[in-house]
Amino acid sequence: MTSVLVLFHSVTGSTYRLAEAIAAGIDSVDDCQANLRRVPKIGGSEVIFGGNDMAEPRAQFEHVPVAKIEDLITHDALAIGTPVYFGAQSSALRYFLDQAGKYWMEGTLTGKPATAFAGAGSGAGREAALMSLWSTFAVFGLTIVPLGTRAQNVTPADQVTGTTPFGAATISGGNGKRPSDAELAAARIQGQALAEIMLKLKVD
Template sequence: MAKVLIVYYSLYGHVHRLAKAISSGAGSVEGTQVSIKRVPETLSDDIIEKMGAKDIQQKIRRTIPEVSLDDLTNSDAIVFGTPTRFGNMCAQMKTFLDSTGGIWSRGELFGKVGSVFTSSNTQHGGQESTILTFLPYLFHQGMIIVGLPYLFKGQTIMSEITGCSPYGASCVAGENSSRSVSQNEVDGAFFQGKYVALITKNICENREQYFKTLVSLNNKKIKGG
């Protein structure tokens, strides 16, 4: 089984909705096992209530378990989801990623598939920069990066405001986070999940040769052309 892990943070539920769609897409690939986990909260319950997110946070906490470091190392692919905070990932996600130094030092995510999705309040609220500034983490961990290719034709529509870019699925939450995730944005997330699962499954089916090749890279001195 190819194990796909979706790890996300969602305050008002938009990234949560995209995570569900990515899970459905990945789960549509036969021979794929999908799990969804959330990163730990760093805001107090009092602050969350003042931000008007108490109800959705309680629902997420009841239904989605917290991620552990073992969840990362036991997966073949990891799809990360974060809302946009001034063009970057949220503090909750950054705090969790900063706890993975030991994993990095042991190379435990090396060769795994990595992908990212996001949301922002406005149409030009930093969705692409959030994903692009997330990618260095995946590079440092030695992961194989998968985005959302233009094979998903929903990226090119001009009939509505919508998220999604070649870097990953996304949605526009609206100025007060009151906009629902659109069907096109859900479709983009589903496509990304399926794309990640197909690539991961192919790697897993050729796992012995794949990792033999990776090990050989570590043992050989690579000369410049």
């Protein structure tokens, strides 16, 4: 059995729901298992968001185990999701990844397939946020897996979705109703693609 880390940061839940869909896509591939993990809380938007207490939305994913930095090396592939904060990855995810300096120095992550996804509010800057993760993936030597056009049949042009060729995303609007079915379908396809590519790249 090969395992894929589905690592996410989420406060209001939209990135978490994309993470679940990515995990379902991974689990749909024979001999592949997704392990969901959330990054540790560091404060800021975790506690207060626009003046609102975040305890209630957080409750939906507090059962997910908290990630350890070693999870990056004990899994065969990585799917990493972030909320879009000011057009970039969140500081909680950044803080977590900044602890991987040893793996960067030793080249431990080189070649491992990785993919990125994001939860946005209006959608502004979501591709830049995904690419902020891609920059980190490149420095780690990870093999970047884009969504590309794989999801075009599930994201009709007459529907507004957050989906991008860089990775699945949602335009959550902050009302708890998104991701939409189309956005979730795209995330599932991305998870499946990551798992299939991981199996092709495995030499043993």
